[in-house]
Amino acid sequence: MTAVVTLTPAPVLDRTYLVDSFAEGKVNRSYELHEYMSGKGLNVARTLHLARVTVAGILPIGREDEHLLFRTPYPHILRIVPIAGRVRVNTTVVDRGGRTTNINQTAIPMSAADWSRVCDLALEQVEETDADWLVVSGVHPQEAGNGEHLDMTRLFEAIRARGTRVALDTSGPPLERWVNSGLVNLIKPNADELANLVGHNLHTVGDALEAGRELNGRGIEIALVSLGVDGALAITDDAAHWGRAVATEVVNTTGAGDATLAGFLAHSIVAGTGGDGVPADLTLPDALGYACSWGALAVSLPTTLISSFDAAPVPTVSAPELDRPLREPTHLIG
Numbered sequence: 001m002t003a004v005v006t007l008t009p010a011p012v013l014d015r016t017y018l019v020d021s022f023a024e025g026k027v028n029r030s031y032e033l034h035e036y037m038s039g040k041g042l043n044v045a046r047t048l049h050l051a052r053v054t055v056a057g058i059l060p061i062g063r064e065d066e067h068l069l070f071r072t073p074y075p076h077i078l079r080i081v082p083i084a085g086r087v088r089v090n091t092t093v094v095d096r097g098g099r100t101t102n103i104n105q106t107a108i109p110m111s112a113a114d115w116s117r118v119c120d121l122a123l124e125q126v127e128e129t130d131a132d133w134l135v136v137s138g139v140h141p142q143e144a145g146n147g148e149h150l151d152m153t154r155l156f157e158a159i160r161a162r163g164t165r166v167a168l169d170t171s172g173p174p175l176e177r178w179v180n181s182g183l184v185n186l187i188k189p190n191a192d193e194l195a196n197l198v199g200h201n202l203h204t205v206g207d208a209l210e211a212g213r214e215l216n217g218r219g220i221e222i223a224l225v226s227l228g229v230d231g232a233l234a235i236t237d238d239a240a241h242w243g244r245a246v247a248t249e250v251v252n253t254t255g256a257g258d259a260t261l262a263g264f265l266a267h268s269i270v271a272g273t274g275g276d277g278v279p280a281d282l283t284l285p286d287a288l289g290y291a292c293s294w295g296a297l298a299v300s301l302p303t304t305l306i307s308s309f310d311a312a313p314v315p316t317v318s319a320p321e322l323d324r325p326l327r328e329p330t331h332l333i334g
Contacts, residue, residue, distance in 0.1 A: 003054035003129035004265055007122050008041030009150060010107035010139040011059045013068060016092040016252070016303050022101060028093070034303045037072040038090070040138035040169055043258035043304045044265075047294065049077050050306060051266045056125045060110065060118050062086040073305060081121055083114040094302060098250040107141035110150060115143065119155040126164050133186075133265055134159045135167045137258065140174040149174050156183035165221075169261055179218060186222040187215065188261050194225055195330035202330045206322030208233055209240055224264055224291065226257055228328045232295070233320060234264070234288040242320040243288040245296035245313045255304030256295045263287070263294035289315040 014037070017030040037059075045057030057078050061069065065087040069075050088105035110118075126134055140149045156166055156178075165185040168178055171193050178184050179197060195202050198211040205227070212223035212235035223235040231244035268287040297312040298304070 003056075003131040004045075004048055004133045004135060005056045005058065005122060005125045005129060005131045006041035006045040006048075006135040006137060007058040007118070008039035008138050009060065009110075009118070009136065010088065010141045011037060011039035011042055011061065012088050012090045012105070013065070014038035014090050014092065014304065016094060016254075018302055019093060019095050021097070022093055022095045022099065030093075032302070034305075035071070036303070036305065037068050037087075038255075038304055040258050041135055042072075042078075043255050044135055044137055044169075044262045045077055046074055047259055047262035047306050048266055049074050051262070051309070053266050054129055056129060056131075058118065058122045058125065060114060062108075079121055079125055081114070081118045083110060083118075085110075092252070092254055094252045098252075100253050102254065107139040109142045109144040111144045115150050122155060123158050126159060127162065131164050133165050133167050135169070135261070135265070137167075137169040137261070140170055149177075152178065153181075153183070156181070167261065167265065169257065179215060179220060182219045184220060186224060187220055188224045188226065188257060188264075190226045190257065191228065191230075191326065191328065191330045192333075194223075196333050199332075201332060202326060204322065204326060205230065205233070205242060205320050205324045208326070209235060209320050209322065212240070213237075224261065224288075226260060226295070227326060230324075230326050230328065232260060232288060232292050234284050234291075236284070239284055240320055241285045241288050241317050243285075243292035243315050243317045245289075245292040245315040247296040247300045247313065248311065250299050251302050252304075253299050256298040258304065259298035259306060260291045260295035264291035266290065285317040289317045292317075 016034040018032040045055045048055040060081045060083045062085040063082045091103040093101040167186040168184045169188040215223045216237045225233040234241050264287045267290040292315040293312045
């Protein structure tokens, strides 16, 4: 198996405005505008395609907005499910100092019938490509009519039953639910999300490692933890590695986590797996190194679209420095 299928439950039309400076509550002039279809799973799919990994990206798209796909890079990797409604719009303002301001529209509710068709297509694509991974990434919409987040149980059970692993990158109640479900192999929380999952703030790299191991104990095989300026951790039951890469400059942080996940998945596939289906310990440092390198490359770009890996910085991977303080403090919700 050498393929990945991504599912973006709530894709977006991304509008990114580049400005010299941004003044809150004032009129701001943009010197450049980028507009394209996006969403976390779609970002992962495009980056994997650039790396020559076989990939299919599942997108539920409002019937009135299917024309937007003609302006999307690599449309041939997309598998579309037309659904009722319009696509949501996210607006990003990036100033020359690297400060990013995001205004993200709430995910539009989806009917149970439309969601069932999305799940059917995802399973079909996993079977057709004999995929290593199903990546479910981004916001989980609510089901129209009941206000509950879309139920992934049928999809995850079917995917796991055929031997494909599930990677999840989301936040809030859906992340909390599926971390404890026994149906997810890999999660990619940032430091705040990890802190909220374990119920306490994280102050050191060692704290983050202990929190990741707690998630291993709940059934998560790999915790790929983004620590911002402090790099990332790859944590399994019996291995832990700490990776860092320095960006040439910080232009736009949006999409860095998606590039990180793509780097890890692409190179865990290339490197091979252990007999139990989890990437072998010797491959974890390599996969984490690429994850950090691609994440650092992403923040140096004005948009989430990576067109080349040539400028990706060289990463360093080592044993975690347990006592090293985190430079970005975590924040619990509520």
